[in-house]
Amino acid sequence: MNGYNFAYLDEQTKRMIRRAILKAIAIPGHQVPFASREMPLPYGWGTGGIQVTASILGSHDVLKVIDQGADDTTNAVSIRRFFARTAGVRTTTRTEDATVIQTRHRIPETTLTARQILVYQVPQPEPLYRLEPSRAEGRRMHGLAEYGAMHVKLYEDIARYGQVAISYDYPVMVNHRYLTSPSPIPAFDNPKLHRMPALQLFGAGREKRIYAIPPYTDVRSLDFEDHPFRPHRAQAACALCGARGSYLDEVIIDDRGGRMFVCSDTDYCAGRRAAGHVGTEGAAA
Amino acid sequence: MTDPPLLSARGLSLAFDRVPALAGVDLDLWPGEVLAVVGESGSGKTSLLNVLSGRLRPDGGVACYRDPDGALHDVHAMAAPDLRRLHRSDWGFVHQDPRQSLRMAVSAGGNVGERLMAAGARHYGDIRTVATAWLERVEIDPRRIDDLPRTFSGGMLQRLQIARTLATRPRLVFMDEPTGGLDVSVQARLLDLVRGLVRDLGIASVLVTHDLAVARLLAQRIAVMRGGRVVETGLTDQVLDDPQHPYTQLLVSSVLQV
Numbered sequence: 157m158n159g160y161n162f163a164y165l166d167e168q169t170k171r172m173i174r175r176a177i178l179k180a181i182a183i184p185g186h187q188v189p190f191a192s193r194e195m196p197l198p199y200g201w202g203t204g205g206i207q208v209t210a211s212i213l214g215s216h217d218v219l220k221v222i223d224q225g226a227d228d229t230t231n232a233v234s235i236r237r238f239f240a241r242t243a244g245v246r247t248t249t250r251t252e253d254a255t256v257i258q259t260r261h262r263i264p265e266t267t268l269t270a271r272q273i274l275v276y277q278v279p280q281p282e283p284l285y286r287l288e289p290s291r292a293e294g295r296r297m298h299g300l301a302e303y304g305a306m307h308v309k310l311y312e313d314i315a316r317y318g319q320v321a322i323s324y325d326y327p328v329m330v331n332h333r334y335l336t337s338p339s340p341i342p343a344f345d346n347p348k349l350h351r352m353p354a355l356q357l358f359g360a361g362r363e364k365r366i367y368a369i370p371p372y373t374d375v376r377s378l379d380f381e382d383h384p385f386r387p388h389r390a391q392a393a394c395a396l397c398g399a400r401g402s403y404l405d406e407v408i409i410d411d412r413g414g415r416m417f418v419c420s421d422t423d424y425c426a427g428r429r430a431a432g433h434v435g436t437e438g439a440a441a
Numbered sequence: 442m443t444d445p446p447l448l449s450a451r452g453l454s455l456a457f458d459r460v461p462a463l464a465g466v467d468l469d470l471w472p473g474e475v476l477a478v479v480g481e482s483g484s485g486k487t488s489l490l491n492v493l494s495g496r497l498r499p500d501g502g503v504a505c506y507r508d509p510d511g512a513l514h515d516v517h518a519m520a521a522p523d524l525r526r527l528h529r530s531d532w533g534f535v536h537q538d539p540r541q542s543l544r545m546a547v548s549a550g551g552n553v554g555e556r557l558m559a560a561g562a563r564h565y566g567d568i569r570t571v572a573t574a575w576l577e578r579v580e581i582d583p584r585r586i587d588d589l590p591r592t593f594s595g596g597m598l599q600r601l602q603i604a605r606t607l608a609t610r611p612r613l614v615f616m617d618e619p620t621g622g623l624d625v626s627v628q629a630r631l632l633d634l635v636r637g638l639v640r641d642l643g644i645a646s647v648l649v650t651h652d653l654a655v656a657r658l659l660a661q662r663i664a665v666m667r668g669g670r671v672v673e674t675g676l677t678d679q680v681l682d683d684p685q686h687p688y689t690q691l692l693v694s695s696v697l698q699v
Binding site for chain 1: 522544548554564566587
């Protein structure tokens with residue numbers, strides 16, 4: 157597109173972000189500050205993710221963007237179109253075909269491979285922020301790996317509710333060293349972080365932080381020995397494709413309490429239906 | 442007293458701008474011993490406690506801590522992570538105001554468990570058992586384990602702070618006016634409790650107080666401070682029954698007799 161550099165950001169900015177990314181990969185789970193730019197979309201819409209994507213995108217890349225697993229929501233559509241226009245890269249909704257996947261709040265159901273990069277949009281990169289109001293003290297806690305306070309939070313949940321009551325943004329230990337926020341993905345997705353073959357990059361635009369989980373890195377969700385981490389999922393099958401292992405969205409369909417569960421990953425659901433799987437509502441849809 | 446001292450300080454001095462807070466303080470604390478530091482407000486008691494515990498850096502002098510393996514550590518030359526680890530495990534600090542160290546938005550059990558979890562405990566059931574045992578030990582009804590500290594009375598808060606501090610079985614506890622701000626009958630019970638705990642667990646303690654009665658009850662030895670100097674030191678009963686220094690005589694004679 158005329159008047160814009162490839163992938164919108166100027167080359168110096170992309171170099172600066174790539175340096176932050178390299179540092180982040182070298183120290184898995186550690187938050188690296190970077191000079192986040194103003195982007196032509198509001199904070200909270202993925203300004204961090206979009207800068208990371210812009211910096212790593214090459215002209216041969218194939219981009220997929222998902223929002224809560226869906227390819228067809230406003231956020232996903234506009235970011236995908238943004239890069240189609242400013243970088244001229246090919247875009248896709250098929251997980252298998254993508255080389256770069258920018259995501260908000262989900263990891264695709266389809267297993268990712270070593271030739272793919274997953275870019276997360278992160279609203280709050282600091283997992284300690286609810287426990288420790290001071291950023292300086294939080295950094296010190298990271299530096300000294302003093303994470304007892306995070307377990308106090310889990311303890312309180314078990315004491316109060318009988319289980320850990322964190323359903324998304326469930327804190328993880330990356331490479332046995334850094335306590336890290338996985339971004340607000342459902343706890344259901346946490347096991348996929350562990351030793352994922354794809355490179356995982358996390359960008360927080362407002363908070364000006366980048367962090368990374370390199371391929372095949374150990375990622376453990378925090379838990380107690382006698383209360384092990386359990387990923388949660390609605391006890392239902394997808395109404396469209398009948399999947400029983402995927403993460404489901406609950407959709408309200410009328411004002412009389414009617415609801416249905418469908419796969420949150422639209423590409424996964426469409427793929428299953430194309431392969432002939434049908435759920436209870438699948439024929440009608 | 443055949444063991445070497447647990448904590449020893451030589452020539453500690455500290456000034457806030459030009460106001461001297463400590464001037465050449467020497468002090469030794471042996472394992473299992475409670476040393477009371479008494480004196481009026483502004484005599485440097487709290488500064489001494491803060492310097493000994495590494496929270497303040499002195500202008501001169503050294504404070505050395507002997508770890509369980511017998512190695513000596515200069516408290517102020519120690520790397521920050523080591524000092525913090527010491528504060529989490531081997532040491533404890535009891536503040537006058539329990540709200541300073543307790544997490545008020547976390548249940549009583551969570552407060553006691555925090556030090557255990559910081560020390561690496563990762564078994565919920567075990568943490569809970571230990572927390573329950575500690576609450577019982579400090580005479581808090583174990584059924585209140587899931588209650589928030591803000592529903593506790595002042596005396597209970599102080600006992601909760603003590604339970605939290607002692608849960609990791611520290612060897613050395615710094616106490617800053619632990620009974621200040623409590624009414625007299627609550628003070629008496631708390632003193633009784635602390636005396637029992639310190640004796641049973643063999644904890645060494647530096648206890649800062651302005652209350653000679655507290656020193657008499659808890660401490661084997663006493664150091665009287667005035668203007669940043671230790672003016673008299675000795676066995677508690679000896680110092681209080683037969684004070685030598687005019688200032689100590691004044692302190693002892695100012696205690697109200699009922």
